[in-house]
Amino acid sequence: MTASIRALKTILRGSDHMALLEVQDLEIAVRTKGKLLPVVEGVSFDVDDNETLGIVGESGCGKSLTALAIMGLLGGTTVRITGGNIRFDGMDLLTLSEGERRRIMGNRMAMIFQEPMTSLNPVYRIGDQIIENIRQHQKMTNAQARDRAVELLSLVRIPNPSERVDSFPHQMSGGQRQRVMIAMALSCDPKLLIADEPTTALDVTVQKEVLDLMADLQTRTGTAIVLISHDLGVISETCNKVAVMYRGRVVEAAATENLFAELAHPYTRGLLNSIPVVDSDVDWLEAIPGRVPTLEEELTGCAFHPRCALVTKLCATIVPQETEYKPGHSVRCHFSGKVAP
């Protein structure tokens, strides 16, 4: 274990005990045209009970693949985990047998997906879909599981839960469907909830309700949450700590208030400056020039260097290591904290 990883681990964990979820040096690659292209490289973080970790980045940065890797959902695709460890509650998730994995997924670990429109089965009543998950993992009669389903629906504030339990997905709005997904994810009291862009498809007013609901449930049950989002506003309002990803690497990580107090990576600053805000007027947005490089483009050095205002020869040749910028704040940049003149 290198010094920088140890530094990051202490940063993200705060102490030396085993966290609920520990991801260490995760490497994921996709096989295309006989070549293995790395899509996630050296990603490490951990999450504990009562904590919400936000993973933020643009499309293709590897944030969703990281989530799918944790949930063990990469099987049957051309994407492979090529290195690293994922430990959940002391177990090594990457070496579990299929049966052991099935006992954990949906039970102690659950996931909410982005699209509430397509993640529910349209031909089954929502109640039956929740009941199926409960009975898969717990010894309950159908009637008991149904009562539990109604209870869960009222927990996620679906009006008239005892009637709505018999609704089909198409009879509900997008926000309601996402709440059903949350109810299903919570049905077995998971210790860890992974939410991949849970509110991206929803209207702002509904988004607020869903995020408030998740925060409320966390205070009640102490569930650890990994929230994946492209929206820095959502991350800032809901997470305790943040990992910013760019092209497969965590480029900056810190406790939320430390990160936003002082953005140390030029990409994080660029991302923030790109957002048109509602509370003030600016004439022109400070957009980051260029675009995220595609997987096929081979890059040397820092993946952000073609778009960076601080770029030097060093950036184009050597991949920056994770360094501790401030206590509890790690950055992958040769010039962390410096601002372009």
Place this chain on the structure above:
Amino acid sequence: MSEPLLRVIDLKTHFRTKASWMFGERQLIKAIDGVSFDIAPGEVLSLVGESGCGKSTVGRTLTHLEQATSGRALFEGRDFLVMSPIEFRPLRREIQMIFQDPFASLNPRLTIEQTLGEPLFIHGLCKTWDEARAKIAVMLETVGMDPLVMKRHPHEFSGGQRQRIGIARVMILKPKLVIADEAVSALDVSIQAQVLNLLKKLQQDSGVSMLFISHDLGVVRHISDQVAVMHEGKIVEIGRKRQIFEAPQHEYTRKLLESIPRVKIGKEVA
């Protein structure tokens, strides 16, 4: 204020759902239920609201993609909703639309040159391909692209580049009114900022009027002169940008503004 370029008066667009074999009863959906607004030459009016509020239907009705149920829409003083397709044709050049999905709005089988050239010939702005190519080259540079891309097909471009091409296709006709329906919503934040800056610059340089349809209040604040907040087919509040964002009067506008998650910068929140 000068004579508006576009004046929409009490516009209504209602749809009837099809009767299903099981549940009978056709239903009347009032997608737009009495909407009125003016857009002055060179101004940007944004229609903002949540999904299903009818904002896109307004754009689609104004481009004859949907049939208005009642109401009037005057373009330079002429009611164009009652025009026949043939009468409306000359106006199609002057009222152009930018769509949301840069992956669906470009014909995959046409080169960029063909995509941008076709409207020039249809509207009689060019006689020869040499003339067209010269115009296309200038336009591509204006939207920040290399004129050499002309011979390529849409699949060779990223989402942001395709949206630039979509904008070029519209601006090359020198329209007087551009209707942009969620034109930057499908783009990643860093690319969205580039395209938004481009759109704002083109609008200011050419003096085109714009009806900007969006659900994103941040984007709306950045680009608009006037803002109309829509809810359930009606405009609940309309006014200058500053007034809507700094002194919202309607409860729904306030609720929308309050719901937006904001980045808390600085140490004071720690």
